[in-house]
Amino acid sequence: MTSPLRPVKSSTYPEAVKHRRSISGVTDKISVSDDRIVEIVNDVIQICPSSWNMQSTRIFVTLGNEHKKFWDTVISAAKPSFLKSQGEEAWKRNEQRFKYFRDAYGTNPFVFTKLAVSGRFLSSKTTHPSRSCMNGSLTSPFTVFETFAEHSNAMHQITLWIALELEDLGASLQHSHFVPGVEFGILSSWSVKAEIVFGAHSGKRPTAPEKVPVSNTVKVYKWGMWLSRGGGVSIASVVT
C-alpha cells in the first residue's frame, strides 16, 4: 500500500534526533500519562522498518510499580552473580546503578523473537513486495535474517528513545544481563536486546558529547577519489 506524500520540514528530523541525550538520575514523578506512553510505543512499533517486513521486534512496557518490580528482580538475580565473580565493592557500585534505574518511572525491554523471523519470513503472509523476488526459496543463510532483525530492533530503540525525550521525559539505553523472564511475559525462546529506562528529569540536561570530526568519519567518493568535506572545502584524504 502506498501512502500520500506528507511534507515534513527537512530540519524537523535532525532537530528531533539532536534533542536526544542519555539522561540518568530520572525520577518517577512524570507528567505524561500512561496512555500517552503506550500510544508512543504503539506508534514506534507501527512505523519502524524491518527486513522483509518481518516485524520481529517486541516492546514490553513496564510502568510504575511493575517497573520497580522489574528492577527488584534484576537486583535479586544480579547480586549473587556479582558477589561471586566481582566481590562486594563491585556489587555496591552496580546495586547503586540498578537502584537509580528503579527510581525511574518505566522500562521498555526490547525483545527480538526468532519465531517472528522464521515464522513471518517463511510464511506467505510476509507482506513486503520484494518477497516475490525470492521465488519462494530462502537463498541466504538464516543467520543473515537474525542479523537484520537485530538491526531493526536497534532502529526501534533509537526511535522510541527520541520519541520519549520529545515528550519531555529523560531516557537512557541499558543492557542488563539479569532481566526478568517469564514473570514479565518474556519467554525463554526470546532474546532481550536492550532496555530503555525513562522518567522525569531531575537535573540539568547533559551537553552533547564530543564527536570525532566529520572529516574523519564521512567520506565522499567523487572524481575518482575519496574526499573529506569540511567547511565547504573538499580535500582528498585517506580513510582512517
Ligand SMILES: Cc1cc2nc3c(=O)[nH]c(=O)nc-3n(C[C@H](O)[C@H](O)[C@H](O)COP(=O)(O)O)c2cc1C
Ligand atoms: C548501542 C548502544 C548501547 C548502549 N548501551 C548503554 C548501556 O548499556 N548503558 C548505558 O548507560 N548507556 C548505554 N549507551 C549510551 C551511550 O553511552 C551514549 O549514547 C553515548 O555515551 C553518547 O551520549 P548521548 O546518548 O548523550 O549522545 C548505549 C548507546 C548505544 C548507541
